[in-house]
Amino acid sequence: MANRIMRNLSFLVMASAAVPAAAQPAPNRLGIAPSAQSQDFVANKQQFQLHSLLTEQRHPRSFDLSTRIAADTADGLAALLSVDEDITAALQGVADDPARLAALEAASRDITRALRDGHRLYFYGTGSTGRLAETIESGLWRPFWQRTAASPAMAKIEARFPGLGERVRGEITGGDRALIASLEGFEDIPEIGRLQLQDNGIRPQDLVFAVTEGGETSAVIGTALAAADQAGADARRTWFVYNNPDAVLRPFERSRRVLDDARITKIPLPTGPQAITGSTRMQATTTSLYVLGVVLEDATRALLREVLTGDELAALGFNDAGIGDRLRGFAAIQRTTAAAAPKLAAWTDREAASYAAGRHATYLATRALMPVFVDVTERAPTFRLSPLDTVNAPERRSWIQVWTPSADGAQAWQALLHRPFHGLDKALYLPPFENGIQDPYLREAALRGLSNAGDEQQALYDLSYSPANVQRSGPQAGDAGALILLGDEAHADANRAWLHAFAAAGAEPVLVSVSARPVASDVLADVAALPRAVPVIAVTVAQRDAFELNQTIALKMLINAHSTGVMAKRGRVVGNTMTSVQPGNLKLIGRATWLILSHVNAVLETPAWREAGGSTTPLGYAEANAVLFEAIEQRRNAPGAGSLPEVELSVVAVLDALKAGAPIDWNAAATHLRAGGLSRYLAPYATATGERAP
The missing domain is CATH 3.40.50 (Rossmann fold)
Incomplete structure (x- = not known):
């Protein structure tokens, strides 16, 4: 099974690298005429076709999650939690790398200096990393000061560093309303990063941490560039935190702008594929939250050492563990949780x-x-x-x-x-x-x-x-x-x-x-x-x-x-892919397109498909995208389609059409999907060893 999984992973990466999306024709075998929006996305939005990113690949350990958890809930949960071992390995790698560890220690010193001098810290992200930023402020920093307010040490701290508890701000793209649900289109706008920087009163001497799991989010990149414009040549003021290797980000122009900007200090924290494909709310965000939390706590301890005794620090929960020790200590947390x-x-x-x-x-x-x-x-x-x-x-x-x-x-x-x-x-x-x-x-x-x-x-x-x-x-x-x-x-x-x-x-x-x-x-x-x-x-x-x-x-x-x-x-995951994803922004449109393409083409490669209908030309990216945009319209207008996810509806519609050699019939596809869900629909295409088509 492992060999098949790695072949599929390799196929996805190689296909994305070898075949430019805009170069793929959209033959009319499906009876779909690409909409103007689809044509625009394929031709002009290559920078949001992100399927080559490591965080968008399928993880071998959770590859068959939907099957495993249906049979044994504890086994499925164990598979999910085992992927967090990748975080342990990533953090161990940082702790053992003198250069990367030194960068985090430098960040801690710069935070201490900024807070000592009366400046502020600004953590900014979009979606999951925006909630990470607000967690740093409202889930870690402010609760600590709320607890500390009851301590006898608070008077000494306030006398030396007045208003210290108010000097960390965490912001999500779109403001606090976006904590409930992301606001449509916002993350694709670089300018909103600059506007929110201004809105929050961030000044040139403040420190800005722009956090993006993928390393390509436009609003976060806009924040980093705007902060660098404020701070000038001082790279200690602006930090860019991300979870993909530089090599896979360089094809994207907006990512290159940050990677090549000497005014911005980079903190790469690659963790690999996620437990659910592309769902960076899990391993990627956990990694960044832990690292930034450790650095902030280390900096705060160093600052408070200037006014508190060792016993007073210990009473507040501080200990002598350094950043490297804390990163290595994540392994015990992961094992306990798993x-x-x-x-x-x-x-x-x-x-x-x-x-x-x-x-x-x-x-x-x-x-x-x-x-x-x-x-x-x-x-x-x-x-x-x-x-x-x-x-x-x-x-x-x-x-x-x-x-x-x-x-x-x-x-x-x-x-x-x-x-x-x-x-x-x-x-x-x-x-x-x-x-x-x-x-x-x-x-x-x-x-x-x-x-x-x-x-x-x-x-x-x-x-x-x-x-x-x-x-x-x-x-x-x-x-x-x-x-x-x-x-x-x-x-x-x-x-x-x-x-x-x-x-x-x-x-x-x-x-x-x-x-x-x-x-x-x-x-x-x-x-x-x-x-x-x-x-x-x-x-x-x-x-x-x-x-x-x-x-x-x-x-x-x-x-x-x-x-x-x-x-x-509940059937909201197929294998380990988020086939229920809502394509509400450019990145998610790209992800949804790739999910349609990869699920369909994986079926077309199976013995069951070939024995029934022979060899079929693989689905092209432009075809998949045209089908997606049509599915969005069908979901709005077709009877009975309103509750069906666009990706799942598209996969069934395409496979039905290719099987029949006829144009897509959306009503029939909706009927088939409602009858048992996508996992059941794909079950006949299991391989001889009993594995599902991905």
């Missing part, structure tokens, strides 16, 4: 069963709110789910909701961000969007996104565990629930009330805890007193650190595997 797969399976099975029965899930989190919220909101674009419901939604469309003990929505946002909500002011962004975006398709999408990016968006989303929310969308029989605890979190009355309310309603709660200590006895006693058995997933990460980074990373990996496992069990 060992939880058998226990995690009970939660995954419960939640998947609830969704299968048409029920919903609710998570309650306090200190864990940011990593939990991030995982939940990232499910929508990855697996084609409805985003979180608004307070005025006439019916529940989102499968899941996240609550935190707060009186109302405004307090819940404060609990999440630990600062005021920040939307985009149209007065700043509208003129550059209207006059500066030349591409008409991109301009139209960006203007639509801007209309949903302002401060008023805060009131539309209520994350509070409050009477109003309980009345609106409280637990029902058959719902799934999870109480999620992080770090040294006290068992609050709200947690007890939530557990009892869920149990009384006939819902199925679980308890999840990630801490440096075992679960507290009072928590276990409350769980044991419930009328039905409650699974307990407890992960003990022994090392305590000041920012609770180790525990946060362990929880992230745990929930990422769980949510991916749930979606795989």
Whole structure:
């Protein structure tokens, strides 16, 4: 099996390198005339045809995930969590490389210097890395200072470094509203990076960390270049963090601009293919979050050493481990998390069963709110789910909701961000969007996104565990629930009330805890007193650190595997590909096109296909893209197609047409897809050894 997997991986990479997308003809054997938008994408958007990137390849360890997890949930989760071993290897490689380790140590010193001199740190990203940036500020930095405020050491810190807790800003492309769901078109606009830099008041002496998993995101590149323009020749001011090797990025002009810019310091953190193809919310983002968190914590310790004693630092959670030691220490975190797969399976099975029965899930989190919220909101674009419901939604469309003990929505946002909500002011962004975006398709999408990016968006989303929310969308029989605890979190009355309310309603709660200590006895006693058995997933990460980074990373990996496992069990993953992806920006249009092409051509190579119909000319990139854009229209307009993902509908439509030697019949394709999903449709094309066509 391994040989076949590597052959398929090699085929994908070689095909992308050897056949320029724009050079491939679009023969009319499918009866599809390429739309103007498709012709424009194939001819003019090669810079967004990213299938050659390492992060877009299929990972051998999770290659047959959908089959494995359907047969054995724990085995499928173990496969997902095993891919995190690539992070261990990547971080070990950095720790063992004197030059790369020295770059991180230099970043730590520059952060210390900037904070000492009263300057700010600005972390910026798009999508998953935007949520990473906000996690650094609102999930690590601000909670640390909130805890430190209760310490006797705080007076000494404030006297020497006034306002230190306010000097880190994490920003996502599109502002805080984009935490719920990315805003259409924004990530493809370099100019928005400069505008958000200006909007956040970032100055030439501040440090900017522009973070992109792929290394090619236009908005992040725009941020890095704008910051370098501010700072001039001083490369200590602007840092570019990415997860693909330089060699695979150089074909892309916008990436070359950063790689060749001496004013920008590069931090490459390649981790290889992701557990779910292209889903960089997993290994790539985990790697960057851990590295940047370690560097920030190291810099903060160095700064506070100037005013605090060793005992005072230890009381805040700091220890003497250097950056290299912390990077090597990730291996223990990964092993501990992976060992939880058998226990995690009970939660995954419960939640998947609830969704299968048409029920919903609710998570309650306090200190864990940011990593939990991030995982939940990232499910929508990855697996084609409805985003979180608004307070005025006439019916529940989102499968899941996240609550935190707060009186109302405004307090819940404060609990999440630990600062005021920040939307985009149209007065700043509208003129550059209207006059500066030349591409008409991109301009139209960006203007639509801007209309949903302002401060008023805060009131539309209520994350509070409050009477109003309980009345609106409280637990029902058959719902799934999870109480999620992080770090040294006290068992609050709200947690007890939530557990009892869920149990009384006939819902199925679980308890999840990630801490440096075992679960507290009072928590276990409350769980044991419930009328039905409650699974307990407890992960003990022994090392305590000041920012609770180790525990946060362990929880992230745990929930990422769980949510991916749930979606795989619900048919939202085929093999290890995100065939339910929503092609809402140029990168995702390119990814969707490549998924159509690779799934179809893999089937055409199988013995089952050739025995039935002989040899068939492979699908070309332009053909696949034309079909995708037509599928987007069909999904909007064709009866019964509205709930079907474009990639899956396209794969079935193309294979049906090639099998029949006739033009695509969208209605027939929709009927076949609804009958059993893409995995079942592809099952007859399994190889003689029982492997599925990828």
